[in-house]
Amino acid sequence: MSPPQPRRKPTQARARATVDAILQGAAQVLVDRGFDGASTNRIAEVAGVSVGTLYQYFPNKEAVVVALIERHCDEQIALLQAMVGDMVAAPLPSAVRTYVAALIATHDRDREVHDAIFRQAMHLGLPSLQRIHDGTRTIVRAYLEVHRGAILPDDLDLAAFVLVSMVEGMIDTAFFVTAPPNREALAEEVSRVVLRYLLGHAD
Amino acid sequence: MSPPQPRRKPTQARARATVDAILQGAAQVLVDRGFDGASTNRIAEVAGVSVGTLYQYFPNKEAVVVALIERHCDEQIALLQAMVGDMVAAPLPSAVRTYVAALIATHDRDREVHDAIFRQAMHLGLPSLQRIHDGTRTIVRAYLEVHRGAILPDDLDLAAFVLVSMVEGMIDTAFFVTAPPNREALAEEVSRVVLRYLLGHAD
Amino acid sequence: MSPPQPRRKPTQARARATVDAILQGAAQVLVDRGFDGASTNRIAEVAGVSVGTLYQYFPNKEAVVVALIERHCDEQIALLQAMVGDMVAAPLPSAVRTYVAALIATHDRDREVHDAIFRQAMHLGLPSLQRIHDGTRTIVRAYLEVHRGAILPDDLDLAAFVLVSMVEGMIDTAFFVTAPPNREALAEEVSRVVLRYLLGHAD
Amino acid sequence: MSPPQPRRKPTQARARATVDAILQGAAQVLVDRGFDGASTNRIAEVAGVSVGTLYQYFPNKEAVVVALIERHCDEQIALLQAMVGDMVAAPLPSAVRTYVAALIATHDRDREVHDAIFRQAMHLGLPSLQRIHDGTRTIVRAYLEVHRGAILPDDLDLAAFVLVSMVEGMIDTAFFVTAPPNREALAEEVSRVVLRYLLGHAD
DNA sequence: GATGAATGAGGCTTCATTCAT
DNA sequence: GATGAATGAAGCCTCATTCAT
Known part of the structure; x- marks a missing residue:
């Protein structure tokens, strides 16, 4: 208001x-x-x-929550960027595995706070999550561009969207909705999904 | 008497x-x-x-919202089950495409209501979403079992989890967080992700 | 109302x-x-x-509570009358002891119910308690009249009032406010108070 | 600083x-x-x-009423103590008459407020009345101790209990249940009851 | 700048009572 | 006669917000 x-x-x-x-x-x-x-x-x-x-x-009250969410998002993005900083140079498989691991690590930090804030973001219907998503997507899209010749998808916009929303969405689900049957193997399996999508194989 | x-x-x-x-x-x-x-x-x-x-x-008030969510979940599950009813008999590629289409259709019905309820479910941290997830996962897991010989993943529990949470999470993201760059092509691209994960190719 | x-x-x-x-x-x-x-x-x-x-x-609701109180009072009075029925014929000391014992017994029956109803009577400021009091006072006054020659007080109205309200009030206090230091000896001590008031001694 | x-x-x-x-x-x-x-x-x-x-x-609401009752009790006790302050030095008969008069005076102040509060105390079943009772009883018991040689009762605890609860209960009855036939003579008659109990006579 | 007492609209909930079946 | 779903006024209490100190 x-x-x-x-x-x-x-x-x-x-x-x-x-x-x-x-x-x-x-x-x-x-x-x-x-x-x-x-x-x-x-x-x-x-x-x-x-x-x-x-x-x-x-x-007003909402402004406090908004500011909190914003700050949290900034931290998350910064964290992600720091972790994937030199990913560009890496070969695709290890880059993907690094990325997925980074995303999961991001959720593990301050679980409770993250959880509470995430719910508020949903609750308030704020564009903050979109900011995270879009920021991430830009990074991914740039990476895909670099490797355009080596991957199957043509429409890189769509590919970036699918990748980010899928991986992010899945991790959110894993953390907020229901626990995965095998927490240890999760990262590897997600990476496989991504790699098979991009390359047709996961080696 | x-x-x-x-x-x-x-x-x-x-x-x-x-x-x-x-x-x-x-x-x-x-x-x-x-x-x-x-x-x-x-x-x-x-x-x-x-x-x-x-x-x-x-x-109390919460009970009303909970009942609403429950009812909504029941409807969603019923809807899904109706749509994928004879999926089992279908060959894998078309089965996947049917499934993905069904999920998307499910989100298209009563967009606003679904949206509002979904947010509440997140907000209240209710197990309702888990119910949907688990229900869906059971169906998917059974399907994978049937096709066990034809697919790459070994750990079917994990595969089912990854598939459901990924697809569901992605669609949620697409609907609630940020719009996909190409709504028409979305279903096909998601199907491709799934098929490449399961088969190594998407034909 | x-x-x-x-x-x-x-x-x-x-x-x-x-x-x-x-x-x-x-x-x-x-x-x-x-x-x-x-x-x-x-x-x-x-x-x-x-x-x-x-x-x-x-x-209306109040009528229910009132009826309950009335019924309870009737029971109490009937109980009392039954217990003191042939008191008139008895010599003063034993009559007094019977009376006091009867009053205490009356409070012991259905403690909880009596308690709850008593509180309501106070709460509603109803004349029910007055009915009990006045009924009892009439009986006592009649008894004093019979023994007028043998007792110290002149003003029998006042004496009856003092006796009834004192004994009754004391028992109420003992039951509802604070417990007496010696429950066993209580009746005898109260009787002594009454007898010394009436006779100057308690033999 | x-x-x-x-x-x-x-x-x-x-x-x-x-x-x-x-x-x-x-x-x-x-x-x-x-x-x-x-x-x-x-x-x-x-x-x-x-x-x-x-x-x-x-x-909450009850806390307000409780506070009110507490304050009222404090006032009552203080009032009483002020009135009986130098009672200890007085001879028994006049001490008793002072005490009874003080108690009655205490009920006369702020009749309506006292009445309303008293009902609430009963209604809520609070220990406030007990506080008044116990406080008074302690004072009386100490007084009896001093005069132990001059009075009939042996068990001073019981005597104090009987005296306080009886006088207090009676006055409550006189004020809340039914009016005495002769308001003027009431104090004197009550004093007589007490004195005859303690001494066997009321001179 | 900071404080925290005061505000009062408004939310949740209960319950005496009615009336169509 | 009995039933019990429906009513809605009214009670208790919270909380975002203001403002005098």
Whole structure:
């Protein structure tokens, strides 16, 4: 409803620390008491500031959650980019395996927080997940372009979409919906799916 | 001696109609105003009954949403089963294409309602999605068993998990997170992924 | 607010049984769930009838509670009268001891029910307790009249009032407020109070 | 270094005023509309604050009533103690008459409020009345100890219990159940009961 | 800048009561 | 006579938000 932008840019170090505390508190409360138990008063309390202070940096409750999600997404993307940084140079099979492993690792960090935030993102129907998806897709698409000659799919846009949404979606399912029958073998099997799709084989 | 018909069948018919109305109302409100805007009073009003009546059939607000999700899941599963009924007899490639098409069709029916309910399911962390997943997985696993000799994967449990979660997750992503670059070609491309995973080729 | 009289006199045996069941249910619920948990629906359910039936015999909820209290008071008075029936003929000391013992016995019967009903009577500020008091006082006053020559007090009205309210009040306190230090000796000590008041000694 | 005055004494003063206002309001409403008519909204309104404020100081409705009862009990006990302060030094007969008069006076102050609160205490089955009783009993017991040689009863615990519960119970009855035939003579007659119990005579 | 007491709309839920069957 | 589904006013309580200090 109201602009999800922070009311004032926290230029001073003290202010930034306050905002950080609030977001930490928000994450904490989200994890501990679920969405409906996350009131601004509670968040402020856990953050160790007063509600008034919270409202000095965020125009309303939603803005806090949005900011939290945004920050989380940024971290996720940064994490992913760091992990796949030199993937481009690698041969396709090992690149894929690295990518899948990175994605899974990404979900393993801060499971609870990730989970809580993910649910909120779904709940609020926010474009944050799309940001993650699109960012990832761009990276993948670029990679496919480089290897265009070696892979089966022609439509690289579509291929990138399918790859990212499939792998991401699957991992989300594995983490949020139902546990896989064999957690150890999961990464390898997913990699096989991808490799067979791209190459026709998984060697 | 006693009347062959239980005394209040008609009453039950009325009650069932009431429950239906409430669930309809809940779906309606969920779509229109989102979860937080879905108050029991609003639901009752849209359903055309009084709050009191709602509470005669559901112990609390969450129960209404849960019932709605459950019903939706049942419908989804029934729909899927109807569509893949004679898939078993079909050759693998066309079976896969049927399955994928069915899944997509399933998402196309009642887009908005499905969307709203799906979000709630995620939000509430309910096992309903798991039910869908597990149901589907059982079907798929049985199918793979039949074709065991013709496919590459050994671990059929894992294969079934990967297939279902991947395809389902991907379609969810396509519908809820970001639109695919080429909606027409999507089904075929997903089918290809599956077929190459199972056979090494997609012919 | 509305007349506390039953809507229709239950002339038939069946109807009387129904009324009984309802009052039983009311007592039950009052004991089990306290006053605020005693809803007409619950009472009807426990009584094994439908709410509608309850409302055929009682105009509103209060009427049920009032009827219950009335019935209880009647029982109490009858019980008391039975116990002190031939007290008049007895010599004063043993008469007093009989009376006190009867009062205590009266409180011991159906402790829980008595307790619950007593609280309601207080709560509703009903004249029922007054009925018990006045009834008892009349009996006592008559007895004192007979023994006028043998006792110290002149004002028999006042004496009867003091005796009844004191003994009754004390027993209520003993039962509802705090336990006496010596339950066994209580009756004898109370009797002594009364006898010394009447005679100057307790022999 | 740090300010010698804690930062929000004024705040606390304000808060205390608010709590007072709420309790006043509660007493008011209890008297005016009875327990069932005493809604938190009504109490807050009469107190001149918003419901939210009420709930900032009390976790629920019952807590308000309990606090009110507690405060009332404290006042009663303090009042009593003030009145009987130098009773110990007095000779028995006048001490008893002072005590009885004090108790009656205690009931005369704020009749309506006292009445309403007393009913609630019974209704809620709270130990508040017990507190009053036990407090009083301790005082009486100490007094009896001092005069042990001059009185008839041996078991001082029992005697104290009988005295307090009897006198208190009787006065409660006189005030809440039925009016005494001769209000003026009541105190003297009660004193006689007590004195004859303790001494065998009332001079 | 920070604080936290105060606000009050609004959510969830209960329950006395009615009335069509 | 009996039933019990339906009603809806009203109660308790929470929480996003403001503002005087």
